[in-house]
Amino acid sequence: MALKLPVVRLLIADDVGIGKTIEAGLIVREMLDRGLIDRFSVLCPPHLVEQWVGELAEKFDIDAVAVTSARARSLERGLPAAQSLFEAYPHTVVSLDYIKADSRRDEFARACPSLVVVDEAHACIGGARGRHQRFELLERLVADEDRHMLLLTATPHSGDEAAFDRLLGLISPDFAGGPQGDENARARYARRLAQHYVQRRRPDIMESGWNEKRTFPVHQVKDESFSLIGDFAALHDRVLDYCLAVTERAGADQRSRRLAFWGTLALMRCVGSSPAAAASALRNRLSGVADEEAMQPVVFDEDEGLLDQGDLEPGTATADAEERAELVELIAMAEALDGRRGEDPKVARLLKLLKGLLRDGATPVIFCRFIATAEALGEELRKAWPKADVAIVTGRLTPEERRARVDRLEGSESRILVATDCLSEGVNLQSLFDAVIHYDLSWNPTRHQQREGRVDRFGQQSPIVRSVTIFGENSAIDGAVLQVILRKAEAIRKATGIAVPMPEDSEGVTSALMQALMLRAGGHREQLAFDFGLSSERLDSKWRDAEENAKASRARYAQGALKPEEVLPEWRQMRALNGGPTEVARFTDRALKRVGAPLDKAGQHQLVHLDAMPDAIKERLEARGLRGTRKVGFQDDPTPGVTHLGRVHPLVASLAESLAEGALDPDGAAFPPLGRCGVWRTRAVDQMTTLLLLRLRFKLITSGRTNRLLLAEEATGLAFQGMAPEAGLTGLSALALLEPEAAGNLDEQAIARQLQRARERLAAYESAIAAFAAERGAVLSEDHLRLTEAARGGATVDVVPVLPADVIGLYVLLPEGE
Numbered sequence: 001m002a003l004k005l006p007v008v009r010l011l012i013a014d015d016v017g018i019g020k021t022i023e024a025g026l027i028v029r030e031m032l033d034r035g036l037i038d039r040f041s042v043l044c045p046p047h048l049v050e051q052w053v054g055e056l057a058e059k060f061d062i063d064a065v066a067v068t069s070a071r072a073r074s075l076e077r078g079l080p081a082a083q084s085l086f087e088a089y090p091h092t093v094v095s096l097d098y099i100k101a102d103s104r105r106d107e108f109a110r111a112c113p114s115l116v117v118v119d120e121a122h123a124c125i126g127g128a129r130g131r132h133q134r135f136e137l138l139e140r141l142v143a144d145e146d147r148h149m150l151l152l153t154a155t156p157h158s159g160d161e162a163a164f165d166r167l168l169g170l171i172s173p174d175f176a177g178g179p180q181g182d183e184n185a186r187a188r189y190a191r192r193l194a195q196h197y198v199q200r201r202r203p204d205i206m207e208s209g210w211n212e213k214r215t216f217p218v219h220q221v222k223d224e225s226f227s228l229i230g231d232f233a234a235l236h237d238r239v240l241d242y243c244l245a246v247t248e249r250a251g252a253d254q255r256s257r258r259l260a261f262w263g264t265l266a267l268m269r270c271v272g273s274s275p276a277a278a279a280s281a282l283r284n285r286l287s288g289v290a291d292e293e294a295m296q297p298v299v300f301d302e303d304e305g306l307l308d309q310g311d312l313e314p315g316t317a318t319a320d321a322e323e324r325a326e327l328v329e330l331i332a333m334a335e336a337l338d339g340r341r342g343e344d345p346k347v348a349r350l351l352k353l354l355k356g357l358l359r360d361g362a363t364p365v366i367f368c369r370f371i372a373t374a375e376a377l378g379e380e381l382r383k384a385w386p387k388a389d390v391a392i393v394t395g396r397l398t399p400e401e402r403r404a405r406v407d408r409l410e411g412s413e414s415r416i417l418v419a420t421d422c423l424s425e426g427v428n429l430q431s432l433f434d435a436v437i438h439y440d441l442s443w444n445p446t447r448h449q450q451r452e453g454r455v456d457r458f459g460q461q462s463p464i465v466r467s468v469t470i471f472g473e474n475s476a477i478d479g480a481v482l483q484v485i486l487r488k489a490e491a492i493r494k495a496t497g498i499a500v501p502m503p504e505d506s507e508g509v510t511s512a513l514m515q516a517l518m519l520r521a522g523g524h525r526e527q528l529a530f531d532f533g534l535s536s537e538r539l540d541s542k543w544r545d546a547e548e549n550a551k552a553s554r555a556r557y558a559q560g561a562l563k564p565e566e567v568l569p570e571w572r573q574m575r576a577l578n579g580g581p582t583e584v585a586r587f588t589d590r591a592l593k594r595v596g597a598p599l600d601k602a603g604q605h606q607l608v609h610l611d612a613m614p615d616a617i618k619e620r621l622e623a624r625g626l627r628g629t630r631k632v633g634f635q636d637d638p639t640p641g642v643t644h645l646g647r648v649h650p651l652v653a654s655l656a657e658s659l660a661e662g663a664l665d666p667d668g669a670a671f672p673p674l675g676r677c678g679v680w681r682t683r684a685v686d687q688m689t690t691l692l693l694l695r696l697r698f699k700l701i702t703s704g705r706t707n708r709l710l711l712a713e714e715a716t717g718l719a720f721q722g723m724a725p726e727a728g729l730t731g732l733s734a735l736a737l738l739e740p741e742a743a744g745n746l747d748e749q750a751i752a753r754q755l756q757r758a759r760e761r762l763a764a765y766e767s768a769i770a771a772f773a774a775e776r777g778a779v780l781s782e783d784h785l786r787l788t789e790a791a792r793g794g795a796t797v798d799v800v801p802v803l804p805a806d807v808i809g810l811y812v813l814l815p816e817g818e
Helices: 020-033 046-060 072-076 102-111 129-142 161-169 183-194 202-206 230-249 254-273 275-287 292-299 321-338 345-359 371-384 399-407 445-453 476-496 506-521 523-532 535-557 564-578 581-594 615-623 650-664 731-738 748-790
Strands: 009-012 040-044 065-067 091-095 115-118 148-152 218-226 364-367 389-393 415-419 435-438 464-472 600-602 605-609 629-633 677-682 689-703 708-721 796-815
Touching: 009 020, 020 040, 020 046, 020 115, 020 148, 040 046, 046 065, 046 091, 046 399, 065 072, 102 129, 218 345, 230 254, 230 275, 230 321, 230 476, 254 275, 254 476, 275 321, 275 371, 345 364, 345 371, 345 435, 345 464, 371 389, 371 415, 389 399, 435 445, 445 464, 445 476, 464 476, 564 748, 581 650, 615 650, 677 748, 689 731, 689 748, 708 731, 708 748, 708 796, 748 796
Parallel strands: 009 148, 040 091, 040 115, 065 091, 115 148, 218 464, 364 415, 364 435, 389 415, 435 464, 677 796
Antiparallel strands: 600 605, 605 629, 689 708, 689 796
16 A cells, blocks of 8 residues: 555554554565665654564564653764754654654754654644644644655544544645545545555454454453442442532532542542552542642543553542541541452452463453552462562553563563553563453543553464453442443444544533442432433433444445455465475574574473574574573464564574574684585485575666665575586575485595586586576566556566676585495
8 A cells, every 4th residue: 555655645543453563664664675765753652662663673673763852862962963863863763752842843843754653643633732732743744745654543533523634634635624525526535545544453354355364362351240348338438428528518610510520530430449549549639639630631541642650549639628537537448448458359359360360371461540559459469379470560660661570571481460551552462461351440441442452462372362341340430430431432342343432521421420420329419410410411422423423434434455366465475485384493493403502392392592592693682682591483373472483583584694604704603604515415316416506686776756776685596417507496496405314425535526526617507597697587577566566656676686696505416326
């Protein structure tokens, strides 16, 4: 799709976990290789910066630098005063936190590269101050009609039509107003937008001609309820009574009443989470710790794409003097219950659930809403499973510390992760975990999807991913959230196939939640319900609008531009060129033996000892974060905990590079070098055969909006039978002669004579080598032409061989008995 566009403007809005980062990386890598761009930048929320840097390096061999507020000064040190760091570093991943300052936005707009990738693009399109600044920057960038833009988001349509129009307007101003006019005009609009807009659900990939059944696991969803009893139920009732009294005292003043509602909901969220979170929130209120402007986003899990500080227990406005005695008593109740965690019905339900999951071999992530809950829960889990590795990750840690704490679990056989929503975006967990437990309900249905998307995503090796939601069946606050928000969002998702964000109507949501909360609480509290009028009906109407918008969006923007019949043949050919599991396994096994670090067997698995490698190889692998001992496999679908070794894995690539370098410079090799010449007897030939291992080099001349000369090379073989100057076997057929075991050896003098004669024959082979190089160039030109035609345009590529070719191996094979 990208190559079909003279200027690449794509909005990639695939579901969470399908692989938007990988899709963008494929486009970036292809544009770099084709010479269409020299530089690029990724703009993303701060917690995604390291993720992007790692993905670009690991999957695409692109070394990008992270540009954050903390690192920018060191990057700028030593640069000329007139040079921007965006000019000095061609590949950058830029934090939205860093770029939001006016001066930095101006500098970036001036020195901006020709391709910009915007991750979490929905976080840049809104009315809030931060989002307004980001949108202003994007408007400046897209004003350059030659600039390529990739916009990535899993939630393109939040229900706000104006925001969605602004997002489409970044692709082209023509899209901003939506389809207008008669049916024909709307059809033309849809066809044109389909060239720029990708929105796929998992069924679109698993069906619709692709038939990719292995890519995503089966997702099993389950609810687990518990009942509040005894003192734990009493704490809920006491805090609710306290909150409703505060609400009554707020009177008729709208601002005071709104803050009282938010404070009520915030306190009840904390009480529903854990006694530890309740105690922290109540202490905050008693001490006057509050930020009224920050209260609403914390209550409703609003984030603008920035989740770093959303897990603190919220302040809920300063308490009046008459409340202080009651607050002190409530704090004492909460602290006492926090000391009795073993009796907590919610904790007991989790422990029972975990026991079954761990027995079945699952590795769970437990998501909590608040730091105090996560830390208290982590302590209980360590008591219950003292031999397991239990990690706790919250907003107290920096993004680097969070990633490091998760990475330390990699070698553990039994691991449990307790996290707040600071991990619901930005750290991919599919290689270590295959189950998600929602210990606390999120009040934003999108956040539930994000949590599950950390595990249920492309690259998950387990065939099944489990998601379990824990809620209190007699909890007034859990019941209100399920009724007003989560159940309705789930019903829309099932009906439309699209996850719909909560309607952007905080007043309506607040009123509906308060109404549901008090009706569920029962008793004398029902008398306040009339204050909310038609709030529930109003929110129901918003949900219905969201569902209709989702259906219309799905019908209007369904993706049809990607054709399996165009893509799959090219994928299969590339797969054959790279080598499949059999070839990679054979090479890796032989190479590891040669460098002195052979594969070990451990039951059904194979182990590779990365620290046993020669220093030169070990340093390369450590630079990619690979060290220690790992279970490895070569098949496409390894079991969980087993690293897949394919042709482009850093271990395989490092071995190939090191063996080639050792063969070309035997004196510098730290292991027995490969022989570049040899003579032996074999059953694979019936007459003397001279086999040349060649390195063919090619010039790739691209012509399009920009012209570029690129260099490429490939290794191949030619086999000459007897004294014939024409090659009898070429390519893989010739190289296959090297595979059979030698049937016999020769003495050194005979080997020397045979090699001397073979060297004398090289001049006679030059015309055959040149003809084969020209043939390969023509085939590669046809491959590039076919891709260009499939893309219906873009840069054309001519492949021209560079002669003479390099003969990097010379082998004489003699028939057995000669």
